[in-house]
Amino acid sequence: MxxxxxxxxxxxxxxxxxxxxxxxxxxxxxxxxxxxxxxxxxxxxxxxxxxxxxxxxxxxxxxxxxxxxxxxxxxxxxxxxxxxxxxxxxxxxxxxxxxxxxxxxxRQGYSATPFEGQYPMSLPESADVDVIRLPDLVSLDAFTVAGPSRRFDGATKATIPQLWPALIGALPFAGQEPSWATYGVVWAADRSEGSFDYMAGVRVAPDATPPAGFTTLRIPAATYAVFRITLNGGPLHPQVKAAMDRIWGELMPASGLRVADSPDFELYDSEFAPTRPGAVIDFHVPVVA
Missing domain, CATH: 1.10.10.60 (Homeodomain-like)
Structure with missing residues (x-):
């Protein structure tokens, strides 16, 4: 055939x-x-x-x-x-x-475009994505994030995008910091099993009570290597996957830096638009300074 x-x-x-x-x-x-x-x-x-x-x-x-x-x-x-x-x-x-x-x-006012990874209108495109390591390490104080989270492994990680509508649909909520920046946080990774916890979250006050079903996570002060992912306007999820493969398989080993035992996260600024060519994601990897 x-x-x-x-x-x-x-x-x-x-x-x-x-x-x-x-x-x-x-x-x-x-x-x-x-x-x-x-x-x-x-x-x-x-x-x-x-x-x-x-x-x-x-x-x-x-x-x-x-x-x-x-x-x-x-x-x-x-x-x-x-x-x-x-x-x-x-x-x-x-x-x-x-x-x-x-x-x-x-009906009160949302975009009628579902998040990538759900029901795209067009065929998936090739994941041609630009990713570089920024020259300077970045030190951040401890902060707290909250949002929907689940445990994923190799068989289920393709469903990660499903967390994002649950987050966006709840914004804003009491205790959320006055910013629309969002975080894709990975923690508690088990490399032998290939499993990890992932959260789609926003910054919140340390004592905030998030919506029912949301997880709260305190991210400790850390020093990060930052990898900037520049998108091409195509589907988001394949580009992020390709970028992560390059970061962990090529750029991080070439940096000579040692990964610290702390959550890593994708940072999407308040103006992030996944289908806009040139949109960026800053992926923060905690390192031993």
Whole structure:
């Protein structure tokens, strides 16, 4: 069997986008690619990282989110049926998983663009990313962060982006410092297992009580080597992965520095826009000064 070229799949994604209001089925979509549902499902999942019907549901939710902001009178039950859900409750649960907030709160003013790693509109792009080590070490005083966190390993780390909507949907909250900078913090790494804790967080006062389900972490004073990742405007997650592979596999060993036993973190400034070419992430690695 000759697999369709990537441009055919790109054309299919455009066709799906134009037909989200139609009763799309796996059989109908596979037929458009002249493949059996079985072979098409394997192809689509391998290329896009999710099943075709999960992709369709996600795109319908994004369209519903745009209607929430552009059509103030739109009823949730109508949006639910348009998205293919049997009930408003099921629609609300799925919407919350994707955007991190309920449809009602989303209507009050949120962007209708899901975070990268969920339901992208286009094919994944190559992770051509620029990363350098800044010349000076940086010393920071201790500070506290709070946000949703989970334990990840090699099999689950691709789901890290799912933490970010849960964080953004809760901002601002009592005790948060007056800054919209965010932190992707890694700690308690077990290199033998390849597991670690990761938090999507913001700075908070040491005595802050964060929203239910959030973790609070005190990051001790430390000296850091800072690696600046400059993005190309494509999908965020593959670029960060490629940058981390280069930092830990090449730049950090070449630095001659020794890693300290303390959390490392990605710092996203308050103006960070993941799809803007030239946006930067400063990755802080604690080192023995």
């Amino acid at each position: 000759t697999l369709p070229r990537p441009d055919r799949l790109a054309d299919l994604l455009s066709w799906i986008e134009d037909n989200l209001d139609q009763p799309l089925t796996l059989d109908a979509i596979a037929d458009r690619m002249a493949l059996s549902p079985y072979h098409f499902s394997r192809l689509f999942t391998a290329r896009m990282g999710r099943s075709v019907m999960a992709y369709v549901r996600g795109r319908r939710l994004v369209k519903a989110a745009r209607r929430l902001t552009s059509e103030p009178e739109a009823r949730l039950i109508d949006l639910a049926f348009d998205c293919g859900f049997d009930s408003q409750e099921a629609f609300t649960r799925a919407f919350g998983r994707l955007f991190g907030v309920s449809p009602g709160r989303f």
